[in-house]
Amino acid sequence: MMNVYGSHNTDPxxxxxxxxxxxxIAGSTIALRLAELGVEVELFEAGASLVNGPPICHLHxxxxxxxxxxxxxxxxxxxxxxxxxxIFPHAANIRPTVIAVPLRDPGDPxxxxxxxxxxxxxxQTLVADDPANEVLGDPQHYYKLYSREALEQLALAxxxxxxxxxxxxxxxxxxxxxxxxFKFPLVLVQEYGLSVFRLAATAALAxxxxxxxRVHTQAQVTDIQQDRHTQRWSVAFQQxxxxxxxxxxxxxxxxxxxxxxxxxxxxxxxxxxxxxxxMVEFKAAYITHWADCEGVWPExxxxxxxxxxxxxxxxxxxxDGYFQLHGMTPDITLFKDGLARNSRSSAQPMxxxxxxxxxxxxxxxxxxxxxxxxxxxxxxQFVPAYHTATVGGNPLFGAQQIPGDDPSLRAADLSFAxxxxxxxxxxxxxxxxxxxxxxxxxxxxxxxxxxxxxxDLPLEQQxxxxxxxxxxxxxxxxxxxxxxxxxxxxxxxxxxxx
Numbered sequence: 297m298m299n300v301y302g303s304h305n306t307d308p309x310x311x312x313x314x315x316x317x318x319x320x321i322a323g324s325t326i327a328l329r330l331a332e333l334g335v336e337v338e339l340f341e342a343g344a345s346l347v348n349g350p351p352i353c354h355l356h357x358x359x360x361x362x363x364x365x366x367x368x369x370x371x372x373x374x375x376x377x378x379x380x381x382x383i384f385p386h387a388a389n390i391r392p393t394v395i396a397v398p399l400r401d402p403g404d405p406x407x408x409x410x411x412x413x414x415x416x417x418x419x420q421t422l423v424a425d426d427p428a429n430e431v432l433g434d435p436q437h438y439y440k441l442y443s444r445e446a447l448e449q450l451a452l453a454x455x456x457x458x459x460x461x462x463x464x465x466x467x468x469x470x471x472x473x474x475x476x477x478f479k480f481p482l483v484l485v486q487e488y489g490l491s492v493f494r495l496a497a498t499a500a501l502a503x504x505x506x507x508x509x510r511v512h513t514q515a516q517v518t519d520i521q522q523d524r525h526t527q528r529w530s531v532a533f534q535q536x537x538x539x540x541x542x543x544x545x546x547x548x549x550x551x552x553x554x555x556x557x558x559x560x561x562x563x564x565x566x567x568x569x570x571x572x573x574x575m576v577e578f579k580a581a582y583i584t585h586w587a588d589c590e591g592v593w594p595e596x597x598x599x600x601x602x603x604x605x606x607x608x609x610x611x612x613x614x615x616d617g618y619f620q621l622h623g624m625t626p627d628i629t630l631f632k633d634g635l636a637r638n639s640r641s642s643a644q645p646m647x648x649x650x651x652x653x654x655x656x657x658x659x660x661x662x663x664x665x666x667x668x669x670x671x672x673x674x675x676x677q678f679v680p681a682y683h684t685a686t687v688g689g690n691p692l693f694g695a696q697q698i699p700g701d702d703p704s705l706r707a708a709d710l711s712f713a714x715x716x717x718x719x720x721x722x723x724x725x726x727x728x729x730x731x732x733x734x735x736x737x738x739x740x741x742x743x744x745x746x747x748x749x750x751x752d753l754p755l756e757q758q759x760x761x762x763x764x765x766x767x768x769x770x771x772x773x774x775x776x777x778x779x780x781x782x783x784x785x786x787x788x789x790x791x792x793x794x
Contacts, residue, residue, distance in 0.1 A: 298572060305556040311336050312745060315531050317517050320538075321728045322720035323382075323556030324499040327731035331509035332759050333748050334647030338550060339503070340515045340533055343776055344576050346503070347496035349558055350694030351581040352613045353620050354393065354595060355380060356724045363403065363599070367411055373417035374415055375728040378422060381431040381488070382755045383729055383762050384498055386770040388431075389489030389652045389791035392465050393614065394597040395788045398678065399480045402598050410436060410541040412485065428754060433486040441481040442466060448475070455591040468591030472679050489595065489612065490725060492692075493706055497773035502761045511674050514708040519546070520553065529553040537655045552734060552744065559695035562644025570713040574721070577697040578634040578654075581612075582621045582668040583784065585688035588681060589617045609674050610678045611682075612676050616786040617687050621671040635703065645696060651698035659691060667691065689784050699725055716744075 312335065319341025340345075345527040355377040356362075381388050384451050397405045412747045420784040432438065442450075450463060450470035459465045464485055469482075503509045506768040513537040521530045529550050534543040559576045565712045598609040607624030614620065622629045636645035647655075676683040699711065699721040709731040711719045718738065720731045738746045756763045774788035 312552075313338065313550045314552045314554060314556045315340070315529060315548070316556055316737075317509070317520075317531070318556035318560075318720070319343070319346040319499075319513070319794045320556065320557055320558050321347050321352070321495060321725045322558070322722045322731055323554070324503070325382045325728035326554055326720060326732040326735055327509055327511075328499065328502050328506065328762055329729070329736065329759065331503070331506040332735070332761055333745075333794065334508060335404075335745060337510065337550060338531075339509065339511045339513065340517050340531070341513050342516045344514055345496060345780070346499040346511070346513070347492060350579065350696050350780065351620070351692030352490055352492040352495065353581065353610075353692075353696065354487060355726050356487075361686065363408070364602075367414065370415060371418055373724065373726060374418060375422070376724075376730050378419075378429050378431055378489070379729045379755060380726045381429065383759050384490075384495055385497060385763055386767045387491050387494040389491055389614075390457075391489060391592075391594050391791055392433075392462065392468055392484050393487035393597060394466065395485065395532050395597045395599065396473070396678070397599045398471075398606075399477055399479060401601070403479075403599055405481055405483060405627045407481060409441075412483070426754075428756070430722075432488065437462060437486070439483055440503065441483055442470075444475055444480045447473070447480075447482065456709065459592050461507045465594045466591070467519060468593050469596060471591070471679055473681065477678070484594070487595070489791060491788065493774035493778045494770055494784075495725070496777050497770045497788075498762060499763060499772055501765050501769065501779075505761045511742045515546075516543075516737040517564065522553075522568070522715070522717075528704035529736050531714070538789060543665040552739070553720075554718045554720060556731075559697045561697055561719055561721065562638055562642060563648075565643035565713075565719070567782070568638075568714060568717060570643070570717060571713070572638070572643040572699070572713070572762065573701060574638055574643065574645060575697065575701070575703060576632050576636050576647060577703070578647055578651040578693070578695045579629050580631075580667065580691045581789070582671040582691050583630060583687070583689035584619050584621055584668060584672055584685045585784075586617050586619055586682060587621075588684045593619075596679075600624065609676055609678060611679065613791060614784075615791055616784075618784055618786050619685070620692065620787075621668075621675055623671050623674040625674065626779060627676055637701070655695065655754075659693075664691060678781075689787075690782050692783075696723065697721065710738075752792060 316339045322388050324346045327337045331337050418439040421595050422429040423435050456464045497576040503511050504587045515533045517533045519532040532547045595611040596611045600606045600608040602624045610622035612620040626632050638645045674687045709727050740747050775785040778785045779786040
């Protein structure tokens with residue numbers, strides 16, 4: 297482990313300490329990044345385990361799934377996704393993504409090509425600069441176009457047990473689509489999957505190995521106060537005591553506070569009296585089981601106009617016939633009045649009571665069946681055989697924060713306010729390391745910590761605890777977490793790799 301202090305050790309009686317409120321992907325990554333540098337960290341998470349937030353199923357490498365976002369956001373997401381796979385090497389489901397544009401959609405698949413070409417060129421440059429960046433497959437095969445004629449030929453090919461080429465991945469798609477319903481070409485992109493359970497397992501296992509990272513789970517922060525003279529923060533939190541069954545109040549002090557509370561970030565801002573404009577959007581994805589599934593599928597994105605009955609449909613594969621579905625319509629993934637903005641009097645957007653009830657208590661069985669069935673019907677428009685799929689488990693759901701006032705924003709990391717206070721405001725999981733690096737940079741600029749030795753080393757050497765975990769142990773822990781969260785353990789395992 298690199299020690300941030302080196303020969304510049306601070307007073308051992310009171311080492312510099314950072315508090316991180318929120319143990320989602322942002323808060324956990326920031327805490328681990330700092331702890332690996334030798335900084336003392338206290339991490340407060342209201343849930344029972346780390347990284348237990350909104351659904352995560354893929355990297356959004358290059359933003360390929362979102363045609364409405366800017367090219368600059370796409371390039372930022374590509375950089376961040378590469379770094380994410382390097383620091384969470386055991387969290388990837390290595391399979392490509394297919395993008396299909398239905399005839400009913402006003403979009404043109406050819407319009408994707410300039411962006412894909414720019415992303416491929418950027419990826420090639422990054423790999424040329426550092427071969428360790430080759431985590432999204434061969435840059436020369438970053439994407440491939442498929443004409444109708446090519447797909448008709450692939451539809452005649454036998455299903456491979458183990459895909460070994462891009463064409464192999466396309467065979468089950470070619471066998472199941474009704475070509476008259478789509479525009480051509482279809483696009484295959486090396487956009488990989490990301491397992492929320494293996495991310496959580498990595499965070500938990502790495503934190504256990506870092507003595508400077510103290511994790512408080514089931515710890516609800518109830519108040520923060522800053523001393524005007526020392527600028528230190530007092531953090532009060534209630535923590536569940538399993539022995540007594542009670543919640544006990546504790547107080548600790550930290551020298552710097554990082555607000556990584558996800559959709560509840562505004563509540564900590566309000567405590568700190570630091571206003572901020574933001575939005576919160578409630579979303580859900582649905583777990584289905586397709587017993588009749590044949591072949592090893594890629595992820596498939598069917599483009600559509602967001603928020604309309606013809607919204608995008610997304611098919612994300614997992615082992616043993618499990619698939620995660622998104623349908624970007626108000627009846628499936630999106631919800632009427634599910635997007636809330638903060639008020640002048642509070643930095644915290646207020647979701648309607650029905651959403652807060654779901655976040656607090658979960659879903660009723662009839663709601664799960666209704667929404668999942670709608671998702672299956674939505675997908676069956678494009679993959680007719682999918683109509684035989686059934687409910688596979690509880691929905692993956694949560695509220696996603698979006699800083700500012702642009703609901704299409706996808707690439708965001710950190711903002712600063714007041715004294716010794718920062719907010720992690722990531723929208724996508726791949727931005728977590730970027731936020732952590734911004735924290736390190738700010739601490740150095742404020743001369744709160746000396747510049748660590750080795751910041752120019754490869755990421756794997758800077759974060760040996762995170763990147764050096766035993767992959768078998770990560771999967772074992774991930775399966776345990778999936779079971780504790782009432783999801784199929786298959787979703788925690790590695791998906792078929794080429």
